[in-house]
Amino acid sequence: MKFVIAPDSFKGSMTAKEVADAIASGLTKVFPTADYELVPMADGGEGTVQSLVDATAGQLLTKEVVGPLATKVTAKYGLLGDGKTAVIEMAEASGISYINTQTQNPLKATTYGTGELIIDALDHGASKIILGIGGSATNDGGAGMAQAIGVKLLDNHKHELAFGGGELGKLCSLDLTGIDERLTQTELLIASDVVNPLVGPDGASAVFGPQKGATPAMVKLLDANLTHYAALIKKELNKELASFPGAGAAGGLGAGLLAFTNSTMAKGIDIVVEYSSLKEKARQADFVFTGEGGIDFQTKFGKTPYGVALATKEVAPHAPVIALAGNVGERIDDLYHKDAIDAIFATVGGAKSLKQAFADGQKDIAQTAENIARLIAAIH
Known part of the structure; x- marks a missing residue:
């Protein structure tokens, strides 16, 4: 099984690489022998x-x-x-x-x-x-x-x-x-x-x-x-x-x-997708994980998770794209269709202050990724 992990940073708390490492750590608890491609991403702005x-x-x-x-x-x-x-x-x-x-x-x-x-x-x-x-x-x-x-x-x-x-x-x-x-x-x-x-x-x-x-x-x-x-x-x-x-x-x-x-x-x-070689790395992927600090309807307009979804679906059309976010906002239904994002999950574990959410970010992301992996394992 091949997982492609291509998130943006969670601004203020984690770089894109730290987010990718956290997702991978959760997935490997369930799929320790899977093939992993970690591709830290951005949308041309900070990070x-x-x-x-x-x-x-x-x-x-x-x-x-x-x-x-x-x-x-x-x-x-x-x-x-x-x-x-x-x-x-x-x-x-x-x-x-x-x-x-x-x-x-x-x-x-x-x-x-x-x-x-x-x-x-x-x-x-x-x-x-x-x-x-x-x-x-x-x-x-x-x-x-x-x-x-x-x-x-x-x-x-x-x-x-x-x-x-x-x-x-x-x-x-x-x-x-x-x-x-x-x-x-x-x-x-x-x-x-x-x-x-x-x-x-x-x-x-x-x-x-x-x-x-x-x-x-x-x-x-x-x-x-x-x-x-x-x-x-x-x-x-x-x-x-x-x-x-x-x-x-x-x-x-x-x-x-x-x-x-x-x-x-x-x-x-589009520039980051090209220079990170995301499409080449996503070929034959079974699942694609992406994400950023906040996801809502505006994510459709040039933000990383949506761009990752569109790019990877071109080369791996049957690979579900799963997005993780610290905060899931309004009208996320706008992001769901067969050529884009398939599922979105909030990562924050329980009610907590912003300071604590930042401190727990990597742990919460890893736990969310592990939970999703267990669901994948149960279905497969």
Whole structure:
């Protein structure tokens, strides 16, 4: 019998690998001689670096970079087992965790550190980069990232702009002569499920700016500046990004990447499925286990358990997909059909505080997996 175990992390308590190990420990009590494939997963957001490093026997690297507030921060990223593919979460360098209500300033916040991670990945031999762009503190259209990779953003005096989306209204010209030449030969995959355009009522500033401290006046200014930025990119690079779906992701970092690098956008879960080799590992599976901290009707929209179900059913259509979650929310019936999830189980054992649930997480997951295994054994 073959079990494929491909969960996401239980955020705040366990990495995807720890969840996979817990599920396996429960199943092996009933099926000690079964074949097990453990494939830690993620959906392109938080935990993607760790999951892909674990799934491919890669390594974690660290780099001191410029944070969103222009102070130094230490960020980590991954080099996958092939030694040629880097995986970066922009939040590590430019994320919202580095700001608070006292320090947030979307007019000045910069993505410069994310660009520094891209360059460091090239220095470590990467020829392909996966970049997850959720959780940003920024609204600069990826301008800081562009500056870090060698683009000069110049005002009417040919002076380079200072950091932040508040400066983009001064932009008069682009100088790409200093851009790192290695980027022309580097494929960059943008992992994002955000489809917002760069500007307008559904754009980066209007939708996400307030989360980063933007007042209504700031939103208006930032949107106008990004509109100007997009117009100049169209004029000088012949790239139409103002209304491009996903260009507004991470405060417009999506637009900056599309403008200045050899990049394409894809759903985060699809990228992780590909680079973890999930489909290959799931061939001839008898059962597939997945899960994450919480599952509800929204899981259908790009979350890991649903993506795992769709991917594994392509190669093992008769293998039931069983999802485990710390919290099972509303309308899970939306997730049930023959090509997706077959059963969902809550793992928390009894009423307990959140702190205790986190502490008992691995034990509860293992117990739930063992109980399911005993049911499978009884039926078979």
